[in-house]
Amino acid sequence: MLEELGLGFKHVATDPAKGESRVAEFLALNPAGKVPVLVDGDFVLTESIAINHYLADLQPSPLVTDDAQSRAKIMQWSSWAVSEMEVPFTYVIREKRTAAIAGRPEDEAGIVSLLNAARETLAVIEAMPSNYLLGEAFSLADLNVATAAMIAPMFLDMTAFPIASAWLERCLSRPSWSRVAKYS
Ligand SMILES: N[C@@H](CCC(=O)N[C@@H](CS)C(=O)NCC(=O)O)C(=O)O
Numbered sequence: 001m002l003e004e005l006g007l008g009f010k011h012v013a014t015d016p017a018k019g020e021s022r023v024a025e026f027l028a029l030n031p032a033g034k035v036p037v038l039v040d041g042d043f044v045l046t047e048s049i050a051i052n053h054y055l056a057d058l059q060p061s062p063l064v065t066d067d068a069q070s071r072a073k074i075m076q077w078s079s080w081a082v083s084e085m086e087v088p089f090t091y092v093i094r095e096k097r098t099a100a101i102a103g104r105p106e107d108e109a110g111i112v113s114l115l116n117a118a119r120e121t122l123a124v125i126e127a128m129p130s131n132y133l134l135g136e137a138f139s140l141a142d143l144n145v146a147t148a149a150m151i152a153p154m155f156l157d158m159t160a161f162p163i164a165s166a167w168l169e170r171c172l173s174r175p176s177w178s179r180v181a182k183y184s
Helices: 048-058 068-102 108-126 140-149 162-172 175-181
Strands: 037-040 043-046
Touching: 037 048, 043 048, 048 068, 048 140, 068 108, 068 140, 108 140, 108 162, 140 162
Parallel strands: none
Antiparallel strands: 037 043
16 A cells, blocks of 8 residues: 555565464564554554555545545455455465464365355355446455455466456555565
8 A cells, every 4th residue: 555655665574474473572563463564654554454444545546535435345355354354364374374383184175165255255255246346446345355265376376366366466566565565
């Protein structure tokens, strides 16, 4: 979102896989021990959706149009992204990581069930009648949903979802996204 809006920022690399989000200095910013965290002066904000909406308020852009129904639709898709789409992927990643650390087999049946739930969310995107979630222009709804959807190709055969795949490709081919790649 910072790259989309052209806002200046300093990225502080924090790798959760190395435990860097669980050190005292980071936990003081986010007791949940998770990235991202935005620090804007004395103001500290966690949760990617809240951060993106805050940034959108700081810097007006075509990503958020100023009418109640568009804003509500962005909220609808953003809530859906974190409560429906992201959840099965999060649990699959967690199960794989936990199994690897414990040296035990993965819960295959559990993973199958989670990936089926993930497919159901992709089917929602697949039913999209336009090029982007709110119509013909990229918006904050696409940004927030694509951030969850970009995990899908790691686990699912995307050929079953040509419309969702083409949409994801449109989102991920934005210049902002390639600039973000250098932070990971
Ligand atoms: N609901 C949070 C999820 C944040 C989240 O799960 N972050 C992961 C990386 S994508 C993390 O920092 N995990 C570290 C951990 O759980 O120790 C958001 O959208 O900001």
